[in-house]
Amino acid sequence: MGKIDEIRDRIDKIDEKLLELFNRRADLAIKIGKEKSKRNESNHFHVPHREREIFERMKRLNTGPLPAHSIESIFREIFSATLALEKPLRIAYLGPETTFSHQAAIKAFGHSSVFEPASSIESIFSMVERGHVDYGIVPIENSTEGVVNLTLDCFVDSNLHISDEVLLGINLYLLSKTGNLDDIKEMYSHPQPFAQCRSWLNRHAGGIEQIPTSSTAVAAEMASKHKHAAAIAGKLAAEFYDLKIIAEKIEDRAQNTTRFLVIGKEPAKKAKRNKTSVMFSIQDEAGSLLKILQVFGRNEINLTKIQSRPLRNRSWEYLFFVDFEGHIDDPGIDKVIRTVSKRCMYFRVLGSYPWNG
Numbered sequence: 076m077g078k079i080d081e082i083r084d085r086i087d088k089i090d091e092k093l094l095e096l097f098n099r100r101a102d103l104a105i106k107i108g109k110e111k112s113k114r115n116e117s118n119h120f121h122v123p124h125r126e127r128e129i130f131e132r133m134k135r136l137n138t139g140p141l142p143a144h145s146i147e148s149i150f151r152e153i154f155s156a157t158l159a160l161e162k163p164l165r166i167a168y169l170g171p172e173t174t175f176s177h178q179a180a181i182k183a184f185g186h187s188s189v190f191e192p193a194s195s196i197e198s199i200f201s202m203v204e205r206g207h208v209d210y211g212i213v214p215i216e217n218s219t220e221g222v223v224n225l226t227l228d229c230f231v232d233s234n235l236h237i238s239d240e241v242l243l244g245i246n247l248y249l250l251s252k253t254g255n256l257d258d259i260k261e262m263y264s265h266p267q268p269f270a271q272c273r274s275w276l277n278r279h280a281g282g283i284e285q286i287p288t289s290s291t292a293v294a295a296e297m298a299s300k301h302k303h304a305a306a307i308a309g310k311l312a313a314e315f316y317d318l319k320i321i322a323e324k325i326e327d328r329a330q331n332t333t334r335f336l337v338i339g340k341e342p343a344k345k346a347k348r349n350k351t352s353v354m355f356s357i358q359d360e361a362g363s364l365l366k367i368l369q370v371f372g373r374n375e376i377n378l379t380k381i382q383s384r385p386l387r388n389r390s391w392e393y394l395f396f397v398d399f400e401g402h403i404d405d406p407g408i409d410k411v412i413r414t415v416s417k418r419c420m421y422f423r424v425l426g427s428y429p430w431n432g
C-alpha cells in the first residue's frame with residue numbers, strides 16, 4: 076500500500092468515528108427536544124445563546140490546524156442539521172436564490188434550514204411578523220457603498236428585534252455565457268454591485284451599457300439567456316446559472332463586506348461582546364442631538380455607527396439610528412437608555428445582539 080493509501084485508510088477510520096459521534100450527539104439533542112416538548116417549550120428548540128456558548132468553547136479548545144472560522148462553520152452545520160430533526164428553521168431572505176442575502180442566510184443558519192426567498196425587504200419584515208418564517212435576514216450596510224436606507228425605513232413600522240449580525244465578504248465576478256469580454260454589449264446587476272466596482276468598470280468596460288436589476292441573481296439569469304449580456308454577481312450565481320467568468324474579484328476595495336441583520340420576534344440573550352441598536356427622534360432645537368450623544372460619552376459608551384433618515388411625515392426632521400457597544404442587560408447601558416429615552420420625542424431599542432465584527 077502506498078503512503079497516500081495508508082493515510083486515506085486512517086482518514087476513513089476517523090470518519091467512521093466522527094459519523095458515530097455525530098449521530099450520538101444528535102440522539103442527545105433529540106432527548107433535549109423531548110424534554111422541551113414535555114415542558115411546552117416546543118417553540119424553543121432553537122437556542123442561539125447555547126449555540127454561541129458551544130462555538131466559544133470549541134474555539135477556546137481548538138489547537139488547529141483548522142482556523143476558528145472553519146470550526147464555527149462546521150458547528151453551524153451540526154446545529155442546523157440537529158434542529159432540522161425536530162423542525163428546520165425557516166428563514167426569509169431577499170431572493171431569488173444565489174443572491175448575497177441567500178449566502179448570508181446560509182452562513183447564519185446552515186444548509187439544513189428552509190430558505191424562503193422574498194421579493195423585497197418589506198416583505199421579509201412582514202413574513203417574520205406574520206410568523207410565516209422564524210427569522211429574516213436583511214442587508215444593513217456595505218463597507219464600500221454605505222447604508223441600506225430601505226432596511227432602516229422598515230424598522231420604523233416594525234416591532235421586530237435584531238437578534239444577530241452577519242458579516243459577509245463580497246467578491247464580485249463579471250460573468251457571461253461565453254466568458255469573453257469582446258462579446259458583451261450590455262451588463263446587468265443590482266445598483267449596489269455596480270457602485271462597488273465603479274473604477275474597475277470604468278477602466279475595463281467603459282463603453283458597455285449598464286442595466287440595473289432587482290438582484291444579482293436576476294442579472295445572472297439575464298446573462299444566461301443572451302450571448303451579448305454579462306452580469307456582475309457572486310460565484311454562487313455563476314455555478315447556478317452555468318456562466319463563465321470573464322473577470323474575478325472586480326470590486327474596487329479588497330475588503331468589500333456587507334453587514335446583514337437577523338430579525339426575529341425574540342430578543343437575543345447576552346453574549347461575550349454585544350452591540351445594541353436604537354432608533355430615536357428629538358426636538359428640532361439647537362444642541363439636542365449633542366446633548367444625547369454627551370450622555371453616551373459621559374458614560375464611556377463606544378458608538379459604532381450613527382445614521383439619520385428623514386421623518387416621512389415631517390419635512391427636515393430626522394430619525395436617528397445609533398449602534399453602540401454593550402447589551403441592554405448591562406447595568407451601565409440600562410441607565411444610559413433610561414436617561415436618553417427621557418430626552419427623546421420617540422425612542423426604541425431595536426435589539427442587543429452578539430458583536431461579530
Ligand SMILES: O=C(O)C(=O)C[C@]1(C(=O)O)C=C[C@@H](O)C=C1
Nearest residue numbers: 104107120121122125126154157
Ligand atoms: O441545548 C439545547 O437546547 C439543544 O437543543 C441542543 C442544541 C445542540 O445541538 O447543541 C441544538 C439546537 C439549539 O439551537 C442549541 C443546542
